[in-house]
Amino acid sequence: MRRHERVIVAAVVLGLFGLWETLVRLERLDASLAPAPSTILGALVRLLERPEVLQSLAVTAWEVVAAFLIAVPVGLLIGFSLAEIPGLGGLLRPLVNFLFGVPKSIFLPVFILIFGVSIPQKIAFGVFTTIFVVIMGGIAAVQSVPRELVTVSRVYGATRLQIIREIYLPAMAPILLESARLGMVFNITAVLLCEIYGARDGIGYRIAAWGENLQMPQLYAALVIVAAAAVAVNEALRLVEARLGAWRQRS
Amino acid sequence: MTRPLVAIRGVTQRFGVDGAAGVTALEAIDLDIPDGQFVSVVGPSGCGKSTLLSLVAGLRTPSSGAVFCDGEPITAPMPRKVGVIFQEANLLPWLSAIDNVAFPLKLRRVPKAERLEAAARMLELTGLAGFETRLPHQLSGGMKQRVAIARGLVQNPAVLLMDEPFASLDEQTRMVLGDELLRIWSETRKTVLFVTHSLNEAVYLADRVVVLSARPGRVVDDVAVDLPRPRRFAMTSGERFGMLKDRIWQHIKHAERR
Numbered sequence: 001m002r003r004h005e006r007v008i009v010a011a012v013v014l015g016l017f018g019l020w021e022t023l024v025r026l027e028r029l030d031a032s033l034a035p036a037p038s039t040i041l042g043a044l045v046r047l048l049e050r051p052e053v054l055q056s057l058a059v060t061a062w063e064v065v066a067a068f069l070i071a072v073p074v075g076l077l078i079g080f081s082l083a084e085i086p087g088l089g090g091l092l093r094p095l096v097n098f099l100f101g102v103p104k105s106i107f108l109p110v111f112i113l114i115f116g117v118s119i120p121q122k123i124a125f126g127v128f129t130t131i132f133v134v135i136m137g138g139i140a141a142v143q144s145v146p147r148e149l150v151t152v153s154r155v156y157g158a159t160r161l162q163i164i165r166e167i168y169l170p171a172m173a174p175i176l177l178e179s180a181r182l183g184m185v186f187n188i189t190a191v192l193l194c195e196i197y198g199a200r201d202g203i204g205y206r207i208a209a210w211g212e213n214l215q216m217p218q219l220y221a222a223l224v225i226v227a228a229a230a231v232a233v234n235e236a237l238r239l240v241e242a243r244l245g246a247w248r249q250r251s
Numbered sequence: 252m253t254r255p256l257v258a259i260r261g262v263t264q265r266f267g268v269d270g271a272a273g274v275t276a277l278e279a280i281d282l283d284i285p286d287g288q289f290v291s292v293v294g295p296s297g298c299g300k301s302t303l304l305s306l307v308a309g310l311r312t313p314s315s316g317a318v319f320c321d322g323e324p325i326t327a328p329m330p331r332k333v334g335v336i337f338q339e340a341n342l343l344p345w346l347s348a349i350d351n352v353a354f355p356l357k358l359r360r361v362p363k364a365e366r367l368e369a370a371a372r373m374l375e376l377t378g379l380a381g382f383e384t385r386l387p388h389q390l391s392g393g394m395k396q397r398v399a400i401a402r403g404l405v406q407n408p409a410v411l412l413m414d415e416p417f418a419s420l421d422e423q424t425r426m427v428l429g430d431e432l433l434r435i436w437s438e439t440r441k442t443v444l445f446v447t448h449s450l451n452e453a454v455y456l457a458d459r460v461v462v463l464s465a466r467p468g469r470v471v472d473d474v475a476v477d478l479p480r481p482r483r484f485a486m487t488s489g490e491r492f493g494m495l496k497d498r499i500w501q502h503i504k505h506a507e508r509r
Binding site: 146148149151152153154155156157158162166167170171246247248 | 308309310328329330331333335337339341343344345354355357358359386387388402
């Protein structure tokens with residue numbers, strides 16, 4: 001985005017918040033459903049001062065990170081195996097494709113039956129939701145490796161290990177990061193869904209409670225926190241992706 | 252006579268399931284290529300020209316017969332003796348021009364300073380001084396192919412295999428690169444095995460043109476190109492050039508019509 005475009009976008013966003021604030025103050029908007037931005041900001045500051053809210057955020061963050069750290073390596077291993085081992089891919093890929101298309105939320109009651117309402121249940125469900133994106137990404141990444149570059153390296157005497165390090169890894173890196181980033185979006189959604197559905201702690205659990213008690217300023221403030229964290233993670237991963245994938249640009 | 256640098260002895264290559272009902276790509280090929288000779292290989296489409304190169308490159312082993320380089324049988328790629336240039340430049344898109352040229356040395360774990368120095372020299376030889384840090388997508392098709400040639404030469408191999416290296420370039424770039432190749436060849440005196448579809452290119456560049464028949468590929472003619480060097484563009488409209496080209500064309504026309 002060019003500079004003047006950024007200024008315009010910022011102006012539009014600020015303008016919308018200003019309009020919102022004005023409408024609430026003029027009592028054209030119901031403050032019990034849509035509290036004024038200034039009220040939400042106040043609630044946000046107070047939330048971040050409450051230790052039990054920070055504790056909930058930490059619980060959610062832990063669940064998200066743990067699920068991600070399990071889903072990505074395991075998913076990639078499965079993806080690479082499906083792509084590289086002849087026979088295995090043909091056998092199992094229809095199953096993976098099928099499960100990829102099924103909404104994962106319908107399995108949530110099963111996870112509660114197996115793990116109970118617990119932190120392992122959130123992590124397991126996060127892994128389950130994320131891993132299919134990562135598997136598909138792993139397969140796509142292997143298939144994106146240009147065969148002719150492998151041939152070139154063989155001609156110049158590359159060993160198997162060198163082909164993996166010098167050709168496979170750099171060629172796959174952008175797609176792997178992209179699938180990790182997409183997986184993270186699914187992962188955060190899955191963990192929050194679990195917490196809203198049934199939990200003893202976590203920011204999703206608090207959001208559900210505030211919603212039921214009609215504590216709208218707290219609810220919106222929590223939404224702002226979650227959205228900011230999710231966007232920050234997404235943008236950070238995208239930055240790495242852009243840096244490692246600069247060679248993909250066509251001029 | 253001195254021992255040939257590249258010797259192809261009774262080479263037959265079949266493809267297919269366990270050899271049964273398979274396709275015979277090459278049959279009973281015998282070729283001796285002396286050190287420093289520039290040999291073009293032509294033939295009708297699908298005659299196994301590229302298969303022949305991949306055998307010399309050590310990318311496959313023949314069904315029967317053998318290929319020797321400097322007296323040694325070729326069973327696997329010999330990167331220090333044989334450089335290969337493909338139809339597409341096939342550069343690693345994430346590496347700069349100089350790192351691409353240095354890549355074969357990196358595989359051999361040559362120290363960084365040493366390999367970059369060698370790569371810079373090769374880029375200069377191929378007319379790319381000043382483009383060291385460019386990424387492949389920032390180079391034109393002709394420049395990419397120059398980088399590929401520099402990469403093929405960086406280990407100072409005795410043999411250079413070229414598989415239709417200029418086929419995907421436009422006519423003018425092709426002619427310029429052809430002359431560049433001859434200049435580089437006269438400076439380095441490599442043995443060149445050059446596969447091409449273009450009869451003009453085959454005759455213009457080479458000391459000798461080997462003509463293969465349609466599948467299964469056999470050597471049907473071996474034409475000595477007795478044009479003086481250095482070659483000049485004006486020769487391509489000369490009588491001798493036309494006679495040589497016509498002789499080759501008679502073989503190929505016959506095969507393509509079948």
